[in-house]
Amino acid sequence: MPRRTTVPAALAALLPFLPAVVGAQLGSYNPPPGAQGTFAIRGARIVPVSGPDIASGTVVVSGGRIAAVGADAAVPAGATVIDGAGLTVYPGMFDAGTSIGLSEIPQGAPSTVDVSETGNFNPNAQAFFGVNPQSAHVGVTRVVGITHVLSRPSGGVISGQATLLNLAGSTVPEMSVVPRAALVVELPRSGFGGGRFGGGGFAFAAAGSQQDVQRARTRQLDSLRAMLRDADAYQKAHDAYAKDKALPRPRQDVVLSALVPYVRRQAPVLFIADRAPDIREAVAFAEEMQLRPIIVGGRDAWQVGAFLKQKDVPVLLSAVMDLPSREDDPYDVNFASPSKLAAAGVRFAITSGDQGAEARNLPYTAGMASAFGLSKADALKAVTLWPAQILGVGDRLGSIEVGKVANLVVTDGDLLEARTRTRHLFIAGRPVPLDSKHTDLNDRFKDRP
Amino acid sequence: MRPTPMLPRTLAALAALAPTVLAAQAARPASGGTTLIRNATVLTVTKGTLQNTDLLLQGGKIARIGQNLQAPAGATVVDATGKFVMPGIIDPHSHMMSDAINEGSLSVTSMVRITDVLNPTAINVYRALAGGVTTINILHGSANTIGGQNATVKLKYGREAAEMVFPGATPGIKFALGENVTRKSRTAIPGGPPARYPTSRMGQEEVLRDAFVRAREYKASWDEYRRAGARGVAPRRDLELEPLVEVLEGKRYVHAHGYRGDEMLMLLQVADEFGFKVRTLQHGLEGYKIASEIAKHGAGLSTFADSWSYKIEAYDAIPYNAAILVRHGVLTTINSDSDERIRRLNIDAAKLVKYGDLTEDEALKTITYNGALQLGVQDRVGSIEVGKDADVAIWSAHPLSVYANVDKTFIDGELFFDRQKDLAEREAKARERQQLERAEQPARQQRPAQPFVPNEERR
Structure with missing residues (x-):
């Protein structure tokens, strides 16, 4: 009994207006941080993460760094003093599994999404140049105490390069910690099914026999190997030419030059892999190509804990809150996976696994891991110090130690509890206002009669 | 004015199997038995928080709330010292158990019913x-x-x-x-x-x-x-x-x-x-x-x-x-x-x-x-009050804490989730799975990729 079925093609005419509407809404919600100066948070409980808790003490911040920390650290003359009574100071959290700034509204607003390049091999696509520093996701994420992130592209076999940012600044260079922090690779998967669409640039949807699929996969793997070997040869040629100008001048190639730091093991390669066979394969591939692998996703990493430990391959976990993938899996299989990795001695971090809007739930993900077996101290490390160490910035970030970057969050309770409120926030030693798009709208409407 | 609804398919099937199914039902305690939860922190939700409190679940209902309650003969006693009891959570928006979610062909489909497509084994x-x-x-x-x-x-x-x-x-x-x-x-x-x-x-x-x-x-x-x-x-x-x-x-x-x-x-x-x-x-x-x-x-x-x-x-x-x-x-x-x-x-x-x-x-x-x-x-x-359905859960810590997990969940006084039982059964289930996989091996086939279902029509 259809009442009407009009088929107006007015839809196409409407689409161009959507970006304009969205453009009007985006941005300007993240108030700029204050200037670096000398600050002393006094009389607070301090959780340095790298060492024992201090029941009551002082943290001194100066010139962007942590200048002193301890039960009786002196407050320098002229410091801005913050009363920490009843509050706790933690290092800022690090979400090492997000695409924050690359995707504002994933559905229905493609002009706000810059998370993927077209094509399968894009080592020269840099998140550094795609992140929108004005993204409203930035403001709401940092106020829960997440002070820095690894934002990564996705799609294809080589998705591009992830960037390590802090969440305070008006431009990406201002926010930048490591501009090109890691290469993102998703190997084409072996076998049908069980995975995301288009994973590893692999056309699951294509109707082909399993043989066709395997052939296509082999071709892509061969292309990847060739590209990595070419990058190594490319740099060797340039090195040789630099020493001896009599040699023929090698051509410049932006694609190959982007790969050089990774084939030379100067920076890690993130392999997206959830299933145990995919994880093993990624590690084997990295060994073959002499790369520094980090597993991203890692849903079933606990099944290969001994292997990962033996190979010393770390994992950036993003599946803690996922539903079990098999019907007969224990109901808590993913909640409990961090505790199993910890028991196996695998280096890991817990990440939000969210493109951006819900990265702010990172602390509760770590809390859930703790409800299912991970110690509270390890849960905290898994979102602070461990991701920093895995990404090679453990000397600068992730704990409250003298000389480290002053990324600090001061709370009225346990950092991982959803009830806890942030009272003060410092990123790179700059005080950050606790306003965001969400507090703005709250202020505007909460008392509307 | 409202017509007698057609019997859902499951009911019709039940009618056909009446003798056996009803006999099986008769064997099951209709009330879910009697359980005394001892010494919990009880979050009644409507009447505050009660410390060191006992809760008697009987006849499918919350029969008594108090301290030092006597366990009736045959009651199961659960020591909940250090634990929290709260009413069962109610989710007002779900698509669980639905074999179909949208009848989207028309703009008005008030005639279709979710009760007709419930999959109770989800x-x-x-x-x-x-x-x-x-x-x-x-x-x-x-x-x-x-x-x-x-x-x-x-x-x-x-x-x-x-x-x-x-x-x-x-x-x-x-x-x-x-x-x-x-x-x-x-x-x-x-x-x-x-x-x-x-x-x-x-x-x-x-x-x-x-x-x-x-x-x-x-x-x-x-x-x-x-x-x-x-x-x-x-x-x-x-x-x-x-x-x-x-x-x-x-x-x-x-x-x-x-x-x-x-x-x-x-x-x-x-x-x-x-x-x-x-x-x-x-x-x-x-x-x-x-x-x-x-x-x-x-x-x-x-x-x-x-x-x-x-x-x-x-x-x-x-x-x-x-x-x-x-x-x-x-x-x-x-x-x-x-x-x-x-x-x-x-x-x-x-x-x-x-x-x-x-x-x-x-x-x-x-x-x-x-x-x-x-x-x-x-x-x-929706709350813990005498006379209400015995739909409650026992939590390991305050349920608003991220560190809490559920120990037991009761509906109408009957235990439908028990973490200790779940943990205890895992080894046997894993063994059973292995046996089944081995038995299945020769005929095993790859499953096709799941069809893509956009989620926008859910939320």
Whole structure:
């Protein structure tokens, strides 16, 4: 009994207006941080993460760094003093599994999404140049105490390069910690099914026999190997030419030059892999190509804990809150996976696994891991110090130690509890206002009669 | 006026098997047995928090609440020292157990019923029990302005679908507004469905108005027929309009999906004009922009704790939404709309303490008692009071803590989730799986990739 079925093609005419509407809404919600100066948070409980808790003490911040920390650290003359009574100071959290700034509204607003390049091999696509520093996701994420992130592209076999940012600044260079922090690779998967669409640039949807699929996969793997070997040869040629100008001048190639730091093991390669066979394969591939692998996703990493430990391959976990993938899996299989990795001695971090809007739930993900077996101290490390160490910035970030970057969050309770409120926030030693798009709208409407 | 509903398929099957099934049922204690939970911190939700308190579950009900209660003969005693007991969580927006979510071919599908497509064996029922959830409202999707009829269900995992349907819950119907109804994100995809009226919020208002004009006339024709002594030819029954007449008569609750303030306001205006109440606005992420208007109409609202920015109409969503609505006197709940999120509604509720300064009891109400009110089951569930259904969960710590997990979940006094039992059975289950896999090996085939189902019509 259809009442009407009009088929107006007015839809196409409407689409161009959507970006304009969205453009009007985006941005300007993240108030700029204050200037670096000398600050002393006094009389607070301090959780340095790298060492024992201090029941009551002082943290001194100066010139962007942590200048002193301890039960009786002196407050320098002229410091801005913050009363920490009843509050706790933690290092800022690090979400090492997000695409924050690359995707504002994933559905229905493609002009706000810059998370993927077209094509399968894009080592020269840099998140550094795609992140929108004005993204409203930035403001709401940092106020829960997440002070820095690894934002990564996705799609294809080589998705591009992830960037390590802090969440305070008006431009990406201002926010930048490591501009090109890691290469993102998703190997084409072996076998049908069980995975995301288009994973590893692999056309699951294509109707082909399993043989066709395997052939296509082999071709892509061969292309990847060739590209990595070419990058190594490319740099060797340039090195040789630099020493001896009599040699023929090698051509410049932006694609190959982007790969050089990774084939030379100067920076890690993130392999997206959830299933145990995919994880093993990624590690084997990295060994073959002499790369520094980090597993991203890692849903079933606990099944290969001994292997990962033996190979010393770390994992950036993003599946803690996922539903079990098999019907007969224990109901808590993913909640409990961090505790199993910890028991196996695998280096890991817990990440939000969210493109951006819900990265702010990172602390509760770590809390859930703790409800299912991970110690509270390890849960905290898994979102602070461990991701920093895995990404090679453990000397600068992730704990409250003298000389480290002053990324600090001061709370009225346990950092991982959803009830806890942030009272003060410092990123790179700059005080950050606790306003965001969400507090703005709250202020505007909460008392509307 | 409401016709006798057709027997759901499961009931019909039950009738055919009557002797054996009924015999099996007779063997099962109808009440769920007697359990004494000892020495817990009891979060009653409506009457404060009770320390070192015992709870007697008997005859499917909460029989006694007090200290040092005597265990009746044959009672199972559970020591809950250091643990917390709270009412079973109620999720007012779920699509769990549904073999179908959307009948999206027409703009008005009030004739279809979720009760006809319930799959009681869905494993996510068990996973939700492990999150302390006992009652859910299973809604039709949001593909059309007026969708199908809902099913309020108790998560009695392992039982027939008919046994899970909550007796006495007020029947409801799904309405939907905004982006999903226009289907723009799908019709734009090559190979997506063709455009279907309405494709704008203007058309959505018109579809509502047209449907209720027709429902009002249909009702009038029956009223006239009855006034005339029900003689002569009765009006032709109309399965599309009957549920809408029930809405006009206040016998069926409207649960209306909407995001933007303006589109929800439109619905409230249409409802006021036709003289019916919207029971809940579902999602209602911009409810905070029209909180006073929602309160004035008397609608409740069921929202996400902090999801936002996943589509354009969710871009102005704020986590303060629920708190602003509560402060304006709107009956507010937090829902999951997700088989994943339903497992951690306790954490979503905890966020309301952070965002908007709700008290802990107010936060707990958004996942318990307020949901019972929204579904018309407040006399049965939603709080811990003597005489109410024994739908409770025992938590390892305060349920608003991220460090808490569920130890046991009871429905009608019966134990449907027990973490210790679950842990104890794992080894045997893993062994069984291995045996099955070995037996299956020669004939094993790769499963085809799952078809892609866009999620926009769910949330």
